[in-house]
Amino acid sequence: MKVKKFRVKPRLSSVGRILKSLLSVSKLPPDIEAALPKESEEFLKNILPIATYKTWSGSDIPADFHAQLKEKGVDGAVALTALVVTVGAGPDETLSTLLLKGETTKAQLITALAEDTAEVALQFSLRLLVEEAENDECELSSVLPVSDSKTLSEVLLAVGAEKEGILVDSAGHLSPRFTRVGLAGWIPVNKRRRTAGLKSQKSA
Numbered sequence: 001m002k003v004k005k006f007r008v009k010p011r012l013s014s015v016g017r018i019l020k021s022l023l024s025v026s027k028l029p030p031d032i033e034a035a036l037p038k039e040s041e042e043f044l045k046n047i048l049p050i051a052t053y054k055t056w057s058g059s060d061i062p063a064d065f066h067a068q069l070k071e072k073g074v075d076g077a078v079a080l081t082a083l084v085v086t087v088g089a090g091p092d093e094t095l096s097t098l099l100l101k102g103e104t105t106k107a108q109l110i111t112a113l114a115e116d117t118a119e120v121a122l123q124f125s126l127r128l129l130v131e132e133a134e135n136d137e138c139e140l141s142s143v144l145p146v147s148d149s150k151t152l153s154e155v156l157l158a159v160g161a162e163k164e165g166i167l168v169d170s171a172g173h174l175s176p177r178f179t180r181v182g183l184a185g186w187i188p189v190n191k192r193r194r195t196a197g198l199k200s201q202k203s204a
Contacts, residue, residue, distance in 0.1 A: 002164070003051040008087070008124060009044065010116045012036050019112040023105070032109065043113045048088035050166075051125040054159045055081040055132075055186075064154065069185045074141045077185030081129055083143065084161040085122045086179035087114060095177075114178040122180045133186050143182035148172060155181055 015036060016028055056062065057079040065080055091114040098107040126143065133140045146152055149172035156162055167175045174181070 001053055002160075003125065003128070004049070006049050006051070006121075006124060008047075008049050008117055008120045010040050010113050010120065012040060014116045014119075015040070015112045018115050019109060022108045022112060032105070035109075039109055040113060043091070043110065043117070046090035046094060047114075047117065048090065049086070049117075049121045050088065050164050051083070051085045051121065051128075052159045052161050052164060052166075053081055053083040053125070053129070055079055055129075057186075062154075062158070064151065065183055068144060068146075068151065068183060069141070072144050074144070074185045074187075076187055077141065078138065078188055079133075079136070079186035081140075081184050081186070082155045082158050082182075083122075083125060083129070083184065084156060084159050084166060084179065084181050085118065085125050086164075086166055086176050087117050087121055089165065089176040092175070092177050118178040118180055122182075126184075129184065136186065137189050138186040139189055141185040141187055143184045146181045146183060152181055155183070 016033065019032070020026065020028055056065075061077075061080045065082060066077070069075075069077055069080065091110055094110050095107050098104075098110065122143070126140065130140050146155055149168055149170055152168040152172060152174065156166055156168060165176075166179055169175070
């Protein structure tokens, strides 16, 4: 399944924290902090969020993906979703232009905006998946980030991400840069826990 052009917005407080880390400062310079709202609005004009994912259940779950869940301590999954989310190539192009001009501080600002927006896009996509899982009386495990080039290639191929221009090189570098790739298991909700939750709601 693919979801395109959905609306996301960077969280300025998070952007500020990321930017302070990138600039190695404890407090942002006043001019940069004051510029964040406007820079955020301009940034949004240059992104194209895309989420693409695929879910398998039972014996159809790819063995390699299932093994990765187990290695990370996710047991009892009856289904598995591979997920790829990106904010598009716009920020990459902007960064290339800025770095060629030597505008490193502005490049760090764009990087912070793109990193947070990619995370917001991921969380938006996960909310959709959580709803799907709940319809099947399951809960979604934590998303396990994928970083090795072999698994990245397998996930991109499995969800058809290459059709959207999302690629990975032999060193595991994703293009577009601000892309998130992960695996999540669907775990059946424990009936006892569900009953206990209902009882507590009634008593409240």
